Amino acid sequence: MSQVEVTPVQTRRDRKEFMELIWRLYRNDPNWIPPIRMNQEELVGFRKHPFYEVNRCKAFLARKNGEVVGRIVGVINYGHNKRFEEKRGFFGFYESIDDESVAHGLFRAAGEYLKSEGMTDVRGPCNPSLNYETGTLVDGFTTPPTFMMTYNPPYHDRLIKSFGFEKTQDLYAYDGNIEMLKTMDPKIMQVVEQVRERFNVKVRPVSRKNFAKEVLLFLNIYNQSLQGTWGFVPLSDAECKALGGTMKLLINPGATSVVEVDGEAVGVGLGLPDYNPIIKKIDGRLLPFGWLRLLLERKKITKMRMMSTNVLPEWQRWGLGLVLLHRMLPDCLAIGITDAEFSWVLESNNLSRGSLERAGLVPAKTYRLYDRTLADL
Secondary structure, X not given: OXXXXXXXXXXXXXXXXXXXXXXXXXXXXXXXXXXXXXXXXXXXXXXXOHHHHOOEEEEEEEEEOOEEEEEEEEEEOHHHHHHHOOOEXXXXXXXXXXXXXXXXXXXXXXXXXXXXXXXXXXEEOEEOOOOOXXXXXXXXXXXXXXXOOXXXXXXXXXXXXXXXXXXXXXXXXXXXXXXXXXXXXXXXXXXXXXXXXXXXXXXXXXXXXXXXXXXXXXXXXXXXXXXXXOOOOOOOHHHHHHHHHHHHHHOOHXXXXXXXXXXXXXXXXXXXXXXXXXXXXXXXXXXXXXXXHHHHHHXXXXXXXXXXXXXXXXXXXOOHHHHHHHHHHHHHHHOOOOEEEEEEEEOOOHHHHHHHHHOOOEXXXXXXXXXXXXXXX
């Protein structure tokens, strides 16, 4: 039996092999979408990223017979541990061949690193936190993922659980189609009109003219609205600034909403075109001409990922999320959007799940997060 060797990523060659592994593992999978290479290098800590201004990570490679067959990153999220009073580490960017010895070697290496840094438990996959890409796909393998959602082979769930991990939370992606509007419960529209009249609500798209200010508004409401959400850690000011620069290039104002009550913004909504089909064409390379193709071809995109409808806590049970979505609908139809994915939604988020399911949506994909103690490593 060949021995599996797991070592830290240290050299430029190691980093290259870490990045290139997924192209080799998924080259025959028609549903796989390559990551944007530069962005992934930042998120795994190979390039500068604001997440790592306050947090730490360590990447590992698994080799068998001299060939790279797996990878993982151990992540220490100090913001999470301070907020939840835990000593929890995280793992992310996990990939491996279908081999328990490889998977176990990777989880052990990441776990030992986290344990050496004082962590007592581990959760994952988080790439590198819940504010970015997260979860292992466990249901919905017949179609590609949407923009900024994860993808993996079915055996990942089995390998992760074989090392003693247990499910801690599922995340759902709900699919919607324009045809569903014909059968939508008319009471939903009544709720929208009643809320708008009762609270003197005004709804508008994000302003490109005042975009920098709008991004700060969006991220401020995002951070406040999710305060009571399972596992949530607010984005730092540096992360907000970095995301704002990216969003300016990617958003279409028609797929955004700001809801105001008596002139004060209390909720925001953001949808992004599903850029994944174009990202696949450019093989994840933005340079030298990938950005140009991404921007030129986005007018052909017919699917949107509805990433967030965030409402300040004191307004969350009044139906303002429906008002946000209602404002976007005609604009999205006008630019040719026929399908939408609402993702991700936590299993424990009964309010959002209930609203989507009352509108007739059903989960199309399920992603999973796992927990494990580090005590017995």
